[in-house]
Amino acid sequence: MLLCVKDVRKSFGALEVLKGVDLSVDRGDVVAILGPSGSGKTTLLRCMNFLERADGGVLTFDGEQFPLGRVPKRDIARLRKKTAFVFQSYNLFLNKTALQNVTEGLITARKIPKAEAEAAGRQALEKVGMADRMDHYPSQLSGGQQQRVAIARAIAVKPEIIYFDEPTSALDPELTGEVLTVMRRLAEEGMTMLVVTHELGFARTVSSRTVFMEHGVVVEAGPSREIFDHPREERTRTFLRLDNPEKHQQEKEF
Numbered sequence: 001m002l003l004c005v006k007d008v009r010k011s012f013g014a015l016e017v018l019k020g021v022d023l024s025v026d027r028g029d030v031v032a033i034l035g036p037s038g039s040g041k042t043t044l045l046r047c048m049n050f051l052e053r054a055d056g057g058v059l060t061f062d063g064e065q066f067p068l069g070r071v072p073k074r075d076i077a078r079l080r081k082k083t084a085f086v087f088q089s090y091n092l093f094l095n096k097t098a099l100q101n102v103t104e105g106l107i108t109a110r111k112i113p114k115a116e117a118e119a120a121g122r123q124a125l126e127k128v129g130m131a132d133r134m135d136h137y138p139s140q141l142s143g144g145q146q147q148r149v150a151i152a153r154a155i156a157v158k159p160e161i162i163y164f165d166e167p168t169s170a171l172d173p174e175l176t177g178e179v180l181t182v183m184r185r186l187a188e189e190g191m192t193m194l195v196v197t198h199e200l201g202f203a204r205t206v207s208s209r210t211v212f213m214e215h216g217v218v219v220e221a222g223p224s225r226e227i228f229d230h231p232r233e234e235r236t237r238t239f240l241r242l243d244n245p246e247k248h249q250q251e252k253e254f
Contacts, residue, residue: 001024001025001026001027001060002025002026002027002029002061002062002160002161002192003024003025003048003059003060003061003062003161003192003194004022004023004024004025004059004060005021005022005023005024005044005048005057005058005059005060005068006022006057006058006060007020007021007022007056007057007058008020008021008022008023008044008047008048008054008056008057008068009021009054009055009056009057010040010043010044010047010052010054010055011055016216017040017043017216018040018043018044018047018054018216019215019216019217020057020217021040021044021057021213021216021217021218022218023044023211023218023221025161025192025194026192027160027192028190028192028208029192029193029208029209030187030191030192030193030195030206030207030208030209031193031194031195031207031208031209031210031211032195032197032202032203032206032207032209032210032211032224033045033194033195033196033197033210033211033213034197034198034200034203034210034211034212034213034239035212035213035214035219035239036214036239039213039214039215039216040213040215040216040217041196041213042165042166042196044196044213045163045165045194045196046165047068048163048194049080049083049085049163050071050076050079050080051085053068053069054068054069055069056068056069057069059071061079061082062082062160066079081110081157082159082160082161083159083160083161083162083163084153084154084155084157084159084161084162084163085154085162085163085165086147086150086151086154086162086163086164086165086167087150087165087167088165088166088167088169088170089170090138090143090146090147090149090150091150092138092146092149092150093138094137094138094139095137096137097134097135097136097137098125098130098133098134098135098136098137098138098141098149098152099118099121099122099125099134099135101138101149101150101153102120102121102124102125102149102152102153102156103117103118103120103121103156105153105156105157106120106121106156106157110157120156121134121152121156122134123156124152124153124155124156125149125152127152127155127182127185128148128149128151128152128155128182129148129178129182130145130148130149130152133145133149142175143170143171143172143175144171144174144175144176144178144179145178147167147168147171147175147179148178148179148182150167151167151179151182151183151186155186155191160192161192161193161194162186162191162192162193162194163193163194164183164193164194164195164196164197165196166196166197166198167179167183167195167197168180168197168198168199169198176199180199180202180206183195183202183206184202184206187206187207195207200228200240203224203228204224204225204228205224207224208223208224209221209222209223209224210222210223210224210227210228212227212231212233212235212236212239214235214239219233219235219236220232220233220235220236228240
């Protein structure tokens with residue numbers, strides 16, 4: 001097992017967002033986290049990468065255990081070097097080219113020599129189909145292209161796991177397809193991924209495991225085919241039934 005969290009709890013004032021969540025990810029897994037808006041999916045992901053500080057819980061990464069509520073900054077920095085995060089809103093530097101966006105973290109945070117960083121950046125951009133857009137600025141790219149640059153930035157650091165926070169939520173269906181295709185290729189290559197998503201077609205056919213959350217708890221988790229074909233919990237069945245049929249038709253090939 002690469003990653004495991006136990007009893008993750010998080011409140012914002014009086015609002016209890018995570019109520020003791022358990023989740024595990026094996027090396028090579030693609031785990032999809034599904035659930036209605038407000039179920040705590042994104043908060044869980046952010047707590048696992050210390051973008052939010054959890055109130056409690058334990059994270060085990062590659063056999064090493066950390067108390068989520070009080071991890072020292074040096075350990076957070078060390079863990080983040082093994083992970084990458086892809087946001088909903090791309091988070092690209094507007095004044096830097098696609099290649100510069102990919103290499104910035106390699107050069108400044110990881111102290112990789114510029115020539116080596118640029119070689120890694122070019123390779124990553126080529127992998128996501130952006131080899132011909134390396135010198136373009138974000139304003140010259142579509143939303144799908146910007147998100148592919150963000151994915152290139154993530155894979156360039158050679159992480160042990162990539163966290164995706166609803167990576168297609170800001171995209172129209174055509175651009176969504178571009179991004180999901182890249183993610184499917186990464187899955188086929190064995191990249192470990194934890195994906196918060198509303199794309200049920202992707203979760204069903206690409207992810208190895210699916211977790212369904214609501215009201216800050218895990219309602220059901222298991223192999224994706226079992227979750228979609230034979231969900232045990234009535235709430236899971238209701239959620240999957242309410243999926244938009246037209247949207248499912250667009251996603252099923254992924």
